[in-house]
Amino acid sequence: MATTIHCKSTMLRTAFAAIALAAAGSAGAIQSKYNLAPPVTAIARDIHWLHWMMLIICGVIFVAVFGVMFYSIWAHRKSKGAQPADFHESTKVEVVWTVIPFLIVIGMALPATKTVVAMKDTTNADLTIKVTGYQWKWGYDYLKGEGEGISFMSRLATPREQIEGRQAKGEHYLLEVDNELVVPVGKKVRVLTTAADVVHSWWIPAFGTKQDAIPGFIRDTWFRADKTGVYRGQCVELCGKEHGFMPIVVRVVSQEDYTKWVGEKKKQLAALADDPNRPWTLAELKARGEKVYAANCVACHQANGKGAPPAFPALDGSPLVLGPKEKQIDIVLNGVVKDGKPTAMAAFGKQLNDVEIAAVITFTRNNWGNQTGDAVQPAEVKALRK
Amino acid sequence: MSAVADHVHGHGHAHDHHGGYRGVMRWITTTNHKDIGTLYLWFSFVMFMVGGVMALVIRAELFSPGLQVVDPDFFNQMTTMHGLIMVFGAIMPAFVGFANWQIPMMIGAPDMAFARLNNWSFWLLPFAALLLILSFFVPGGAPGVGWTLYAPLTVQMGIGMDLTIFAIHILGMSSILGSINIITTILNMRAPGMTLMKMPLFCWTWLITAYLLVAAMPVLAGAVTMTLTDRHFGTTFFNAAGGGDPVLYQHIFWFFGHPEVYIIALPAFGVISQVIPAFSRKPLFGYASMVYATAAIAILSFIVWAHHMYTVGMPVTGQLFFMYATTLIAVPTGVKVFNWVATMWRGSLTFETPMLFAIGFLFLFTMGGFTGLVLSLVPIDIQLHDTYYVVAHFHYVMVAGALFAAFAGVYFWLPKWTGRMYDETLGKWHFWLSMIFFNITFFVQHFLGLAGMPRRIPDYPLMFETWNKISSIGAFGFGLSQLLFLYIVLKAIRSGEKAPEKPWEGADSLEWTHLPTPAPYHSFETAPVLK
Numbered sequence: 033m034a035t036t037i038h039c040k041s042t043m044l045r046t047a048f049a050a051i052a053l054a055a056a057g058s059a060g061a062i063q064s065k066y067n068l069a070p071p072v073t074a075i076a077r078d079i080h081w082l083h084w085m086m087l088i089i090c091g092v093i094f095v096a097v098f099g100v101m102f103y104s105i106w107a108h109r110k111s112k113g114a115q116p117a118d119f120h121e122s123t124k125v126e127v128v129w130t131v132i133p134f135l136i137v138i139g140m141a142l143p144a145t146k147t148v149v150a151m152k153d154t155t156n157a158d159l160t161i162k163v164t165g166y167q168w169k170w171g172y173d174y175l176k177g178e179g180e181g182i183s184f185m186s187r188l189a190t191p192r193e194q195i196e197g198r199q200a201k202g203e204h205y206l207l208e209v210d211n212e213l214v215v216p217v218g219k220k221v222r223v224l225t226t227a228a229d230v231v232h233s234w235w236i237p238a239f240g241t242k243q244d245a246i247p248g249f250i251r252d253t254w255f256r257a258d259k260t261g262v263y264r265g266q267c268v269e270l271c272g273k274e275h276g277f278m279p280i281v282v283r284v285v286s287q288e289d290y291t292k293w294v295g296e297k298k299k300q301l302a303a304l305a306d307d308p309n310r311p312w313t314l315a316e317l318k319a320r321g322e323k324v325y326a327a328n329c330v331a332c333h334q335a336n337g338k339g340a341p342p343a344f345p346a347l348d349g350s351p352l353v354l355g356p357k358e359k360q361i362d363i364v365l366n367g368v369v370k371d372g373k374p375t376a377m378a379a380f381g382k383q384l385n386d387v388e389i390a391a392v393i394t395f396t397r398n399n400w401g402n403q404t405g406d407a408v409q410p411a412e413v414k415a416l417r418k
Numbered sequence: 419m420s421a422v423a424d425h426v427h428g429h430g431h432a433h434d435h436h437g438g439y440r441g442v443m444r445w446i447t448t449t450n451h452k453d454i455g456t457l458y459l460w461f462s463f464v465m466f467m468v469g470g471v472m473a474l475v476i477r478a479e480l481f482s483p484g485l486q487v488v489d490p491d492f493f494n495q496m497t498t499m500h501g502l503i504m505v506f507g508a509i510m511p512a513f514v515g516f517a518n519w520q521i522p523m524m525i526g527a528p529d530m531a532f533a534r535l536n537n538w539s540f541w542l543l544p545f546a547a548l549l550l551i552l553s554f555f556v557p558g559g560a561p562g563v564g565w566t567l568y569a570p571l572t573v574q575m576g577i578g579m580d581l582t583i584f585a586i587h588i589l590g591m592s593s594i595l596g597s598i599n600i601i602t603t604i605l606n607m608r609a610p611g612m613t614l615m616k617m618p619l620f621c622w623t624w625l626i627t628a629y630l631l632v633a634a635m636p637v638l639a640g641a642v643t644m645t646l647t648d649r650h651f652g653t654t655f656f657n658a659a660g661g662g663d664p665v666l667y668q669h670i671f672w673f674f675g676h677p678e679v680y681i682i683a684l685p686a687f688g689v690i691s692q693v694i695p696a697f698s699r700k701p702l703f704g705y706a707s708m709v710y711a712t713a714a715i716a717i718l719s720f721i722v723w724a725h726h727m728y729t730v731g732m733p734v735t736g737q738l739f740f741m742y743a744t745t746l747i748a749v750p751t752g753v754k755v756f757n758w759v760a761t762m763w764r765g766s767l768t769f770e771t772p773m774l775f776a777i778g779f780l781f782l783f784t785m786g787g788f789t790g791l792v793l794s795l796v797p798i799d800i801q802l803h804d805t806y807y808v809v810a811h812f813h814y815v816m817v818a819g820a821l822f823a824a825f826a827g828v829y830f831w832l833p834k835w836t837g838r839m840y841d842e843t844l845g846k847w848h849f850w851l852s853m854i855f856f857n858i859t860f861f862v863q864h865f866l867g868l869a870g871m872p873r874r875i876p877d878y879p880l881m882f883e884t885w886n887k888i889s890s891i892g893a894f895g896f897g898l899s900q901l902l903f904l905y906i907v908l909k910a911i912r913s914g915e916k917a918p919e920k921p922w923e924g925a926d927s928l929e930w931t932h933l934p935t936p937a938p939y940h941s942f943e944t945a946p947v948l949k
């Protein structure tokens with residue numbers, strides 16, 4: 033029994049795949065403008081053929097039903113002298129067109145069932161990565177498997193100038209990030225999703241993998257990419273102002289390249305671990321702070337520091353930025369909480385280290401019209417962490 | 419309701435039995451089902467224009483990649499308010515307007531059961547609309563969270579969110595009061611001999627819709643109230659840090675949200691079920707199975723809500739249950755489509771504007787039904803969830819479905835309501851322009867979704883540019899075509915040809931057979947005699 037079903041479904045698959053290929057032929061194997069992204073996982077391939085199956089079955093029924101209707105429009109028009117018949121029910125016919133669609137829809141759902149079960153099976157993963165959605169970037173933590181301990185943030189790399197039309201748009205406009213997620217080819221990757229603020233959703237179309245990232249909860253999904261390459265997607269759950277600007281890029285590499293990447297990344301992360309205990313110069317802090325600002329603050333507070341009041345206050349000339357350091361450090365560390373609720377000013381304490389926070393505060397206090405001359409030391413930030 | 423109307427009124431409004439009020443006060447104090455129906459219909463048209471302008475702002479921004487017209491914050495406010503206004507301000511009140519005008523006339527009653535309540539149900543609406551619009555002018559602006567108002571993003575919003583929540587409370591109250599009125603009218607005020615199974619199908623679909631409203635609207639009110647207390651009173655229904663769950667909000671919202679789809683669709687089915695037989699000159703095929711199918715759809719609509727949430731990470735059994743339950747809805751919906759086609763089969767068809775819109779409805783709504791079936795399968799939905807494919811799908815259901823049905827209804831009943839004919843040539847123009855521009859706007863959005871464009875984004879990768887341009891052009895064409903509709907209606911009211919007593923040869927419900935044209939101010943002072 034099981035084998036016959038399997039045989040049938042294989043035959044069906046072949047038939048649908050042939051039609052799919054024929055239809056996709058003209059579009060080529062690159063990103064289609066008409067159809068689903070070319071699949072690179074077994075799940076995505078299943079989705080692809082399920083979609084073709086549905087399209088063809090629905091198309092056939094549609095043509096049949098509306099063939100009848102248009103025939104009627106053509107043949108039974110009053111202007112051609114059609115006299116109305118007087119039938120208005122037929123139990124037999126009505127039972128038939130209730131039972132047959134019932135069987136058809138069950139027949140559609142059955143092949144999908146296997147895929148649903150497969151999509152949910154996150155056991156025996158080679159690599160486990162936690163994905164955290166932030167407003168508006170992604171955090172990746174390699175939790176288990178080769179590369180364990182690697183952890184970084186991934187933000188939109190498209191410059192603001194391109195978005196605002198002051199510069200020509202690049203090939204991967206809005207689909208490029210500063211730090212790509214790197215995974216080995218052919219390995220089962222379990223993705224744990226969660227979020228720090230609101231619901232986000234992590235999606236790579238070519239993998240057929242989409243999972244909401246829910247604050248306070250962990251959900252999981254998985255993929256096993258069987259072709260090396262760079263695969264791009266976007267956040268697909270409305271998460272506020274910059275929802276359209278938090279892409280996801282996954283680079284699938286060979287096992288050797290992956291091992292190499294893990295080695296390099298670990299070295300790089302070690303070097304990056306800033307030393308908060310040594311004193312930093314004003315110039316060092318300002319240079320570093322400018323980068324931190326561009327990556328974390330510019331979307332709301334703007335490059336000119338004027339913000340977009342009232343939701344996103346100006347920093348240029350802000351009494352808070354020009355006031356005592358401790359207050360500003362506290363706000364960057366812990367965010368702004370109004371009436372017991374977090375606001376758009378998130379707590380950066382967990383996302384940025386002491387050096388980054390000290391640097392960005394120094395930058396805001398010594399940029400635009402603000403010329404306090406203060407250098408906020410990483411040690412001061414460290415001291416104020418709760 | 420003092421004086422008795424014993425003569426047939428013209429369409430002019432110089433009556434002397436509106437409690438003595440004239441001008442604006444007449445409309446504010448009216449308890450007449452026809453006046454109130456008219457108010458609902460005009461209100462919904464105004465909201466349709468407001469929501470339409472918002473849609474055009476969205477499409478203008480999406481004409482090209484990059485940020486040109488609005489900033490992302492305002493863009494989010496536009497998508498949110500466009501959705502809320504179209505669903506709650508335009509489509510729902512339009513069909514309540516039809517219910518007010520038609521139900522008493524169709525069942526042989528003098529008016530709605532609760533005439534004063536009826537007045538109040540309507541006059542709640544402008545205040546709700548005002549609150550929604552007002553939210554644009556408070557600090558922080560209108561909420562930019564999508565019409566689904568998902569937590570916890572709602573907690574980050576400004577006071578505009580609270581105004582929206584109160585607006586939804588008021589809209590819900592209005593809907594519930596209206597529904598109670600409709601249920602009471604249909605169950606108690608039918609003319610002798612008008613058994614339930616003899617009622618025009620439009621009354622049946624509204625009876626069932628009214629029950630859906632009474633069951634679903636309080637759930638929405640609960641969801642937004644919990645949002646309100648999470649925002650201001652320290653509760654944590656949707657906040658994990660206090661033991662709550664953001665996904666709980668989605669469950670509650672969609673428990674309302676899925677029946678809401680049928681709250682919009684069923685009255686549309688009702689209108690279509692009146693129009694198609696009239697222009698086929700043949701009774702509706704399978705009347706009884708239409709009634710059963712409507713009831714089946716209504717019941718099923720309460721057990722499929724989580725098919726809007728396949729990506730939140732439900733257990734596999736949950737996903738399978740909701741997938742199979744959802745595919746089942748295709749069965750009664752299919753029965754309806756087959757019955758409509760069978761009604762046309764071997765009829766004597768003519769194609770005046772109402773029939774054109776009904777056929778347009780049938781054709782495009784069925785497409786929306788099929789894409790719904792595609793989306794019912796969990797694996798495909800996970801791929802397409804929150805993409806433009808879904809946007810295309812529900813606009814086929816809401817615009818080509820509900821809106822086209824409303825147009826069919828207006829053209830169909832306008833002669834009965836006003837005693838004037840609309841301009842048939844212009845009506846046909848309106849249909850064809852709407853049909854063509856609708857498809858230019860929304861058909862290509864299927865491609866966008868399949869190719870991976872998320873919904874609710876103000877800017878997009880370059881590969882989506884072509885379809886977005888086409889869609890935006892279509893949207894402006896569609897929007898402008900609706901000004902033609904306004905012109906046609908105004909022209910009919912002001913200077914339309916006088917309508918014959920029975921403008922549609924095949925129409926056979928009571929308002930056509932037992933009432934003069936235009937219909938008198940009070941429908942049936944004495945109950946009609948039915949065989």
Ligand SMILES: [Cu+2]
Pocket residue numbers: 165166168231232233267268269270271275278
């Ligand atoms: Cu996001």
